[in-house]
Amino acid sequence: MSAATTEEIAQAFTRLCRDSPVLRSVAAELAGGKYRWEGVNGGYLARPVFASLDDLHSFVGDLLVTLKAAIALPRRLFDGDLDRYCSLLGIDERRAGLMRRPGTVPTLYGRADALHDGTGFKLLETGLTSAVGAVEQIDVGPRRWMMLPEVASFVRDHRLGFVSAAETLVRLMREAAGAVRSGRDPVVVLAEGPGGLVRFGQGWAPLQRVLRNFGIDCRLAELGDLELRRNRLLLRTDSGDVPVDVVFRCFNSDQVLGHRDGPAMLDNVIRAHSDGLAVLWSHLSTELFSNKGCLALLSDPRWQGADERERQAIDRILPWTRLLTADDRPGLSGLLAECRERRTELILKPFVGYGGQGVIAGWECDQRRWDEALDEAATGNAIVQARVRPAPERVYDPRADREEPWDVVHGILYSPHGYTGSFARALPTGTGAVINITTNPDTRLSAVFHHGEVGGDGGRAAEPGDPSRS
Structure with a gap:
């Protein structure tokens, strides 16, 4: 049995x-x-x-x-x-x-x-x-x-x-x-x-x-x-x-x-x-x-911060995560455009914080509010992460x-x-x-x-x- x-x-x-x-x-x-x-x-x-x-x-x-x-x-x-x-x-x-x-x-x-x-x-x-x-x-x-x-x-x-x-x-x-x-x-x-x-x-x-x-x-x-x-x-x-x-x-x-x-x-x-x-x-x-920015450095293949064994472990548990900061200029405009299109599948999180403070879920706001949140986040320090459906x-x-x-x-x-x-x-x-x-x-x-x-x-x-x- x-x-x-x-x-x-x-x-x-x-x-x-x-x-x-x-x-x-x-x-x-x-x-x-x-x-x-x-x-x-x-x-x-x-x-x-x-x-x-x-x-x-x-x-x-x-x-x-x-x-x-x-x-x-x-x-x-x-x-x-x-x-x-x-x-x-x-x-x-x-x-x-x-x-x-x-x-x-x-x-x-x-x-x-x-x-x-x-x-x-x-x-x-x-x-x-x-x-x-x-x-x-x-x-x-x-x-x-x-x-x-x-x-x-x-x-x-x-x-x-x-x-x-x-x-x-x-x-x-x-x-x-x-x-x-x-x-x-x-x-x-x-x-x-x-x-x-x-x-x-x-x-x-x-x-x-x-x-x-x-x-x-x-x-x-x-x-x-x-x-x-x-x-x-x-x-x-x-x-x-x-x-x-x-x-x-x-x-x-x-x-x-x-x-x-x-x-x-x-x-x-x-x-x-x-x-x-x-x-x-x-x-x-x-x-x-x-710092949640670490998750983006580990998730984004552009950074190549892990060996193959580590990559397999990271990919098993970590959702798609990207830096959304003006200091990461390469590809920022393209990332913003992608994030606008994927609003209902993404969530914004500040680098540092607890208790859900500052978190904005794309599926809980309209397109205008989401676009504003993305633009604001890009001038500060935040990550954008794929939605996990429990x-x-x-x-x-x-x-x-x-x-x-x-x-x-x-x-x-x-x-x-x-x-x-x-x-x-x-x-x-x-x-x-x-x-x-x-x-x-x-x-x-x-x-x-x-x-x-x-x-x-x-x-x-x-x-x-x-x-x-x-």
């Missing part, structure tokens, strides 16, 4: 939901946006999302190859001249100087956004940075679902599982700290930029709780609370100075440059890292390669006793170990090109359960766990 497909598992869950009064009640509350699980920021989809473990591992394998090719771009295309590379991607000199400070090579850790088009996952952005959320949500969603006995049985019967992003992160933190102080769990600081705790601290508190539940001494602080003194990196607290082993970067270059003393604060951490006194996870150099997820709404199509974007965490876990965001099909809580309050979060195996290894089977660990 062949293994069930993703669609077949989803249909089986819908049948379970129809037959179970308890599950129908929970799904109805979720569908109405009235039910929120503790520790989850936002409404939840009325059912989990299911994904092939083989698809997830294959995507992350190709993604890591793609990221390594991206990191090689300055050497391959610009003879190692980072100034030329940064100029093309709209990275100003002050910001480029911050990213190029001695510290670490880019750590391959982050959260990629991807759509599944029915054949495989397609990359929307790499999210190459430690300053990504949702680590705790990847664990809390599956565990909350499995608190329902019917769902726990369903998970066992279909041999579903999930990868604990929190467990992986704990392992990474212990490995990183081993270079500084071995033999005990490290002191980890989730470090925000100057003034960042007021705005973002509440968002990092769930991750702090998760790491503490795994035995990690985890603190929330700002860069200005860290001081290099007495041959240690110290965290100043009301109860005294605490030696720090790992600084988990929750800030970006904007926050550092937005404070007059920000670069000096960062220097303390970079010097501690360079001298082997503490570990910075991860350095701002990741921003050199999370395979719709049929989600049962008990209130109306019917299934409705939803579009789902997968947030797929990755690390040097490979696939690190995932969650999903969803919108009713046709209600928005950008599926993000920041820009569309109708966006719902979803747990992701995987099915199948990869060479007999991969994610462990899901087990009903103590939800307090999430």
Whole structure:
């Protein structure tokens, strides 16, 4: 008997939901946006999302190859001249100087956004940075679902599982700290930029709780609370100075440059890292390669920035992507003309941004607005990318006793170990090109359960766990 497909598992869950009064009640509350699980920021989809473990591992394998090719771009295309590379991607000199400070090579850790088009996952952005959320949500969603006995049985019967992003992160933190102080769990600081705790601290508190539940001494602080003194990196607290082993970067270059003393604060951490006194996870150099302009350099054959093996991996996951900037003058007029004709199949994205800010989908505007957007983008820094049509997820709404199509974007965490876990965001099909809580309050979060195996290894089977660990 062949293994069930993703669609077949989803249909089986819908049948379970129809037959179970308890599950129908929970799904109805979720569908109405009235039910929120503790520790989850936002409404939840009325059912989990299911994904092939083989698809997830294959995507992350190709993604890591793609990221390594991206990191090689300055050497391959610009003879190692980072100034030329940064100029093309709209990275100003002050910001480029911050990213190029001695510290670490880019750590391959982050959260990629991807759509599944029915054949495989397609990359929307790499999210190459430690300053990504949702680590705790990847664990809390599956565990909350499995608190329902019917769902726990369903998970066992279909041999579903999930990868604990929190467990992986704990392992990474212990490995990183081993270079500084071995033999005990490290002191980890989730470090925000100057003034960042007021705005973002509440968002990092769930991750702090998760790491503490795994035995990690985890603190929330700002860069200005860290001081290099007495041959240690110290965290100043009301109860005294605490030696720090790992600084988990929750800030970006904007926050550092937005404070007059920000670069000096960062220097303390970079010097501690360079001298082997503490570990910075991860350095701002990741921003050199999370810039969406990198995707165009990798996609456009004119740049020839990849070898044959890399090209195959890139082509499998990356949609057609092109630079749309005045600095890329060769072929710009021809590209603009092509983009005007292909309006309904293209989407505009700024080089830098999060939460869908500044994104314009050609199929959501008329020709005049699209032409204006193209002309404006060509004077700034943007990419144009081929539209990815996600395979719709049929989600049962008990209130109306019917299934409705939803579009789902997968947030797929990755690390040097490979696939690190995932969650999903969803919108009713046709209600928005950008599926993000920041820009569309109708966006719902979803747990992701995987099915199948990869060479007999991969994610462990899901087990009903103590939800307090999430």
